[in-house]
Amino acid sequence: MPIHEKSLIRPENLIEHEKLVIDGIDVSGHWSTFIESRALTDYNENLQDEIEALGGGEHISRCWQCGSCTNACTVNAINPDFNPRYWIYLIRLGMESELVRDKDIIWQCVSCNKCTYACPRDVNPEGVMKATAHWLELKGHTEKKPSMVFDEAFSHQVFETGKIEEGLVLRQFLARTGQPLAQPWIVALITGLLRRFPIFYLIRLGLAAVFRPRTRSWGKARAAINDYVAEREAANRQALRLDAKGADR
Amino acid sequence: MTGKYEKVAYYPGCALEGTGHAYNRSTKAVGEALGLEVVELKNWNCCGAMEVKNVDPKLQTYLSARNLSIAQDMGFDTVMAPCNGCYHNLKKAEYDLARDADSKEVNARLSSKAGHRTYEAGKVETIHALDWIKHSIGEEGIRERVRNSLSGLKVANYYGCMYTRPRHIFPEKDKGPGSESTAKPHFMDDILEAAGAENVEYPLKTACCGGAHALSDSDTSTKLVLNLLTTAEACGADVIATECPTCHTGLEMHQVRAEKVLGRKTKVKILYFTQLLGMALGLSPRKVGVHENFSDSRDLIREKGLA
Numbered sequence: 001m002p003i004h005e006k007s008l009i010r011p012e013n014l015i016e017h018e019k020l021v022i023d024g025i026d027v028s029g030h031w032s033t034f035i036e037s038r039a040l041t042d043y044n045e046n047l048q049d050e051i052e053a054l055g056g057g058e059h060i061s062r063c064w065q066c067g068s069c070t071n072a073c074t075v076n077a078i079n080p081d082f083n084p085r086y087w088i089y090l091i092r093l094g095m096e097s098e099l100v101r102d103k104d105i106i107w108q109c110v111s112c113n114k115c116t117y118a119c120p121r122d123v124n125p126e127g128v129m130k131a132t133a134h135w136l137e138l139k140g141h142t143e144k145k146p147s148m149v150f151d152e153a154f155s156h157q158v159f160e161t162g163k164i165e166e167g168l169v170l171r172q173f174l175a176r177t178g179q180p181l182a183q184p185w186i187v188a189l190i191t192g193l194l195r196r197f198p199i200f201y202l203i204r205l206g207l208a209a210v211f212r213p214r215t216r217s218w219g220k221a222r223a224a225i226n227d228y229v230a231e232r233e234a235a236n237r238q239a240l241r242l243d244a245k246g247a248d249r
Numbered sequence: 250m251t252g253k254y255e256k257v258a259y260y261p262g263c264a265l266e267g268t269g270h271a272y273n274r275s276t277k278a279v280g281e282a283l284g285l286e287v288v289e290l291k292n293w294n295c296c297g298a299m300e301v302k303n304v305d306p307k308l309q310t311y312l313s314a315r316n317l318s319i320a321q322d323m324g325f326d327t328v329m330a331p332c333n334g335c336y337h338n339l340k341k342a343e344y345d346l347a348r349d350a351d352s353k354e355v356n357a358r359l360s361s362k363a364g365h366r367t368y369e370a371g372k373v374e375t376i377h378a379l380d381w382i383k384h385s386i387g388e389e390g391i392r393e394r395v396r397n398s399l400s401g402l403k404v405a406n407y408y409g410c411m412y413t414r415p416r417h418i419f420p421e422k423d424k425g426p427g428s429e430s431t432a433k434p435h436f437m438d439d440i441l442e443a444a445g446a447e448n449v450e451y452p453l454k455t456a457c458c459g460g461a462h463a464l465s466d467s468d469t470s471t472k473l474v475l476n477l478l479t480t481a482e483a484c485g486a487d488v489i490a491t492e493c494p495t496c497h498t499g500l501e502m503h504q505v506r507a508e509k510v511l512g513r514k515t516k517v518k519i520l521y522f523t524q525l526l527g528m529a530l531g532l533s534p535r536k537v538g539v540h541e542n543f544s545d546s547r548d549l550i551r552e553k554g555l556a
Contacts, residue, residue: 055306074457078472108466110473111299112457113414117431122417130303146465147303154300158312162294166267173464185506189543192505196540196547201270213266215294221315224362225308228355232305 044096053239056127063088069115069125084125100141107133107145149176159225162215165208254385258325259287262335269494271538275523276331282530290319296338299461307355313342314356318368331378333493337411339375344418346370379436388443396531398445405451405486406437409496437522444529449484460495474503478515488518501543518546528555
């Protein structure tokens with residue numbers, strides 16, 4: 001059975017009669033189990049092209065479904081539903097509705113690159129995961145996931161000043177995701193450090209938050225980067241046939 | 250093997266100016282103790298870390314290439330990056346600029362708009378702090394210089410993801426004897442063993458700590474880190490030696506988080522390999538920034554007579 005057809009044996013697609021007699025033969029319970037017939041009509045024939053157009057997804061069509069990516073995957077070992085091979089298969093078939101079922105876990109790829117290391121076809125599955133997560137957000141299938149909030153806060157600082165200040169990234173991320181800064185484990189980290197009294201280190205970290213680290217004469221690079229980001233955003237929206245507001249054209 | 254990489258351009262990266270300052274400090278101190286000169290890249294910028302590629306991968310290539318162009322401007326053909334993320338990104342930029350026409354075009358366009366030299370592939374070699382010490386000093390050189398042997402210290406060497414994966418961006422690795430391996434890296438093992446340490450057989454050398462999502466998916470990171478820590482303890486390690494500020498801070502953060510959130514306490518210590526090497530070379534714990542680590546290794550250092 002091709003791996004996408006596991007959808008057919010989900011509980012909601014199985015029919016079973018508690019009491020059923022056919023031609024005088026008792027087929028109650030498991031004896032009457034049927035897989036409900038199903039016609040798929042919701043293929044998105046552009047799905048592979050759309051993923052290919054986004055950064056990281058360029059080489060998805062090379063995949064020959066060997067499963068090395070899933071076999072190597074760090075997150076799969078924690079959560080068996082995290083299955084890059086399966087998602088690549090769905091994308092190549094255009095099974096958008098099946099893909100969207102996993103919208104809340106695809107973003108969890110930790111970019112360890114084990115899949116990209118193992119892939120014999122140079123698909124760059126790690127890039128495909130990021131492109132797919134991006135696609136789900138652009139299409140409006142899901143809200144911005146915490147990792148994208150973090151990536152955007154981080155990247156914005158880099159584009160603005162050329163460098164990042166980690167304390168600021170941390171505070172912005174927690175604020176944007178509605179989490180308190182004073183979480184027990186963060187407090188324990190800081191107080192543990194304070195007990196050893198590296199006062200100059202702490203002063204330096206504090207100063208970095210005020211006088212943010214920056215690359216000198218960054219203005220022209222910032223302008224070039226911002227132009228490029230806008231250009232890419234427009235190209236991505238066009239590839240996904242979205243208007244400026246995000247709805248389907 | 251001596252002579253190679255005696256004077257290199259140094260790219261610390263953002264983390265080494267922040268939470269990874271102890272790594273910055275200890276790398277410089279070790280270089281000085283070994284008679285190796287590092288010259289910091291002038292006016293460098295962030296390499297893109299693990300975040301910018303998720304906005305656009307070619308932008309990350311540009312950001313990394315800008316740093317390589319600075320090394321070229323300064324007349325260097327080698328840049329040394331102690332941070333795995335920086336090292337990986339500079340290598341990746343080198344790889345993409347040599348092979349991918351689109352990456353090359355974007356880099357040329359952004360570089361000229363930003364008003365600096367366009368970096369061309371093949372001009373500058375990026376090396377990790379491990380390559381730098383291994384190839385310029387070597388095990389023999391370290392053995393001669395050890396003043397405070399790490400003997401009796403059991404070390405789990407942890408390399409993380411970005412130092413070896415994906416293999417194709419590190420063409421100098423997997424070349425057999427004398428080269429580094431991407432399947433089973435050993436340069437840190439070699440260096441610390443020469444400094445007297447007893448390396449334990451650690452099967453998770455290149456497992457992932459979840460660093461990219463240390464904050465955004467902290468439950469996953471805590472699970473991954475807890476696995477690294479408990480395995481190190483099961484292997485008999487006193488300390489996990491690290492060579493990446495993201496891994497290092499991730500291990501420290503999630504060691505505390507595992508205790509606070511999951512109630513799982515682990516005792517294994519976490520130190521940068523440069524801190525261990527520095528103390529073996531006779532530098533004080535303060536000089537290698539042990540007090541700047543989030544985790545507290547002072548008892549272990551005293552107990553093993555390294556202070």
